[in-house]
Amino acid sequence: MGNLNINIGKLQLKNPVMTASGTFGYGTEYSDFMDISRIGGIFVKGTTIRERQGNPYPRMAETPSGMLNAVGLQNKGVDYFINHIYPEIKHIDTNIIVNVSGSTIEDYIETAEKLNYLENIPAIELNISCPNVKEGGMAFGTTCLSAAQVVKEVRRVYKNELIVKLSPNVTDISEIALAVEAEGADSVSLINTLLGMAINAEKRKPILSTITGGLSGPAVKPIALRMVWQVAQAVKIPVIGLGGIMNAADAIEFMLAGATAIQIGTANFIDPTVSIKVIEGINDYLDRHGFQSVRDIVGALEV
């Protein structure tokens, strides 16, 4: 039985398996299927300063080994989260991390500031990479300048672990990672979804109401793995890897490539208990290969 404990900066995880924002609700949606406190961490839905109705439907299209979504950050706003949702989930015995999105830098700052004071929210994940809203999100994550700027401003007000979630829709993701590291990000998570599109040929219409949407699932895994590998080589802060993880082998690949921990997104839809299976699979891998601790496999790729 290997040791699964691992830290991301100040954040202590009982194991490196977490669930990705927007795919796991607030956690409680899955509690019928398993003991969600066994997971290393839960990244809750994208939260914005004010309530958002999100995009019109249809918001989803299935693609080969993946899916496109165009949810568009539907949520009731940070105050509703603090007053109504936080009290319901704060006692879950794992790391609850809030994914923070915004249309302007001020939105990010204000939202982060409010979350700073929640005792049981040890970290936020700054989503500068959502491809599904016109006015913001991804735009911040696609140039070093804007990424650096938003991180700098949020860092000023947010005192706990600051994770910055990077967009894969860029020429050089390491550059962006270095830029946010320089401004005080404690760690980076990647990847968010890739901008994609689906068409119904018979109807000659886009499938999504927004024409384009974010691609996730195993289809993107090779790209995510490459980016985690590149970023892990470039930065000194911990990297959280995600994108298409479906099983323990996938998770281990990300860790070998340099991820300190991983998140599971779309796979939750296929198997709500997948995160538990991945935890067990990693444990089994450590045993079979004689590793004492999961820390030993981080970046252990032999090249």
Next chain:
Amino acid sequence: MGNLNINIGKLQLKNPVMTASGTFGYGTEYSDFMDISRIGGIFVKGTTIRERQGNPYPRMAETPSGMLNAVGLQNKGVDYFINHIYPEIKHIDTNIIVNVSGSTIEDYIETAEKLNYLENIPAIELNISCPNVKEGGMAFGTTCLSAAQVVKEVRRVYKNELIVKLSPNVTDISEIALAVEAEGADSVSLINTLLGMAINAEKRKPILSTITGGLSGPAVKPIALRMVWQVAQAVKIPVIGLGGIMNAADAIEFMLAGATAIQIGTANFIDPTVSIKVIEGINDYLDRHGFQSVRDIVGALEV
């Protein structure tokens, strides 16, 4: 029976279905399985000024709904092509288009110049987007400046149809498309492969000899479709769409998004006769929907 003829600039196609460079050899590899002259055009292997041995093996990894390759432009060089291969294929009654790669601008210029004089090569496809060779290719395709530069220089010496193949590994592909259009590209083709990576968790080693490789197949289709849509909106020259096309519906989606013609790559490995099936499927679609000509569906997406 709709009319399948369509032009890409001066290039006349009997139908919009072509086969992608690196996936269809020199065409003759497939002639046991079908009459290859029925295809609208054949993009032959990446050709360089001098012979290249390509990358060490393993060069291939299967991924969910796709594959990674790291061939690295293995070919016998342009002179060998002109003297030994061209004579064997020049009588095939379809458009034979040579995919040209290089490590320096001079390589591209010299290669293009030599191909200028081959009567039955009506076009070249400038590959500024190969992710599998260190010294060049993709580097040219990832900034507007370098993309514009290589196109400008090649345009000076190459008089026939000049197609520029774009890299998807960029933040804004329309920008690059506009840059090469401005320098005289007659059309653009997209997408080349996305940079990806595969790891064997049990062995803790990368699967490819080059660590990273190019991702192709249906996994990338949503991304390719989005990029074709974006570029078709941005440029005035024709767009050739490719990336994950497996059947007629996929091909039609690309044309609806704005592609004047399409290429089929990885799907040839799954079904060597796929291009003929796609031609027939497009024809059937035109009939069912009452279109006189395949030209009527180009960009016909209703948004």
Next chain:
Amino acid sequence: MKKYMLDLIIKENKQLSDQYSLLILTSPEKLPEILPGQFAEVRVDGSATTFLRRPISIHYVDYELNELWLLIQVVGDGTKKMAEIEEGKSLNMLIPLGNSFSTPSNIDSKVLLVGGGCGVAPLLYLGAHLKKIGFEVNFLLGARSKADLLQLCEYERLGNVFTTTEDGSYGEHGFVTQHSVLNSSNFDYIYTCGPTPMMKAVANYALKTSANCEVSLENTMACGIGACLCCVTDTIEGHVCVCTEGPVFNITKLKWEI
């Protein structure tokens, strides 16, 4: 209600036609409580093109025989694989999902269950439930042709069945909303499931006749349990998830143009 992930075993696969299959599933354990109108998210194995689970209505539950019925219409690869599944194999599903049809508080209410095509599926279980409580159940079932009118004798066992076919091959000729029973009778509660245009026409009729009306909506779903927000519909309360707040909605809640 507690949700489960279960592997149910195919006890029987009655291929009703090329296009329709009735799957009768069972389990070594007692089936959980399921309400009429709820659905399952079914995992499809062995299809290269089916990545996500597929939402399928609960057609019927027989607690005595410990049977759960699904009625499958083949429209693509996922439903094709399901429709072809062999007896003895199992299907993995999340169940029971969604809300349910409501029950009229007044036992004298006249109820009508209007189904079109494969949308008839959830109405069998609803009809059985209403009958058990003591309602007189009326079904109005429409389809393209006789071959698409599914499970008729099952419905007939539960109440009065009125039918229409678009080609006139069975019952009255035309659409459900043109059936003469709608002119000759008045209903207090109307439940409907089927193609959206049909449900809108039914909703329209309900509004005109001041009947209470509940519709069962479809939507593109990824999770089926309210986690992804992919399946929203527009209501007077804003965007809500069809998989948790629905699939059953009272038409007064919807922002439908009818």
Next chain:
Amino acid sequence: MKKYMLDLIIKENKQLSDQYSLLILTSPEKLPEILPGQFAEVRVDGSATTFLRRPISIHYVDYELNELWLLIQVVGDGTKKMAEIEEGKSLNMLIPLGNSFSTPSNIDSKVLLVGGGCGVAPLLYLGAHLKKIGFEVNFLLGARSKADLLQLCEYERLGNVFTTTEDGSYGEHGFVTQHSVLNSSNFDYIYTCGPTPMMKAVANYALKTSANCEVSLENTMACGIGACLCCVTDTIEGHVCVCTEGPVFNITKLKWEI
């Protein structure tokens, strides 16, 4: 040789064990000419994780019965689906692919066919071919244990069979290259197929004893017909495709460190 894309029908699926299946395929039409050492690129349907075709050696061809045999070892999802295929279903394949083993010009040559694990597959057809021409055929077959020694009686029908198992459960104990026949006899031609370390050991033996030696290589393949250049191996003539210039190579052509 002309290549075909054919749907061959499973006449029989002999599940030799959990890990191995022998597929006997047939076709309403006459099978094309196939040479020993050639392979098929088999399409696997109904597996979500298998995207590309899978290269599988021709185990045997019986032109009289119009049968083609494949010997499948389950290593992943693709081979699992193949090994489980039901009789009456069909497999789509590109066939015949690759070059073939050569035939010694001198009929008195002593030939040895050395196979390890599932690498024994192509040697059955090669042995049958050599026997037909008039050679006395010697097989040296190795496996982990008795259960992994496949199709023994088929080989025995064609010539002398020497065996080794790593656990000593059958034949001589150890690896094929430790078998006593290698000390007691001299061979002019050695053909081998199996795990690379085994083939290298065999090649080493061949070099020492000045025997001609041909090996059948594996590689990761996408197209199987020389179009993609994914399957190269390093030879004295540079990178060449295993799917067209191979899978059979004379060891003098390879840049092996042995």
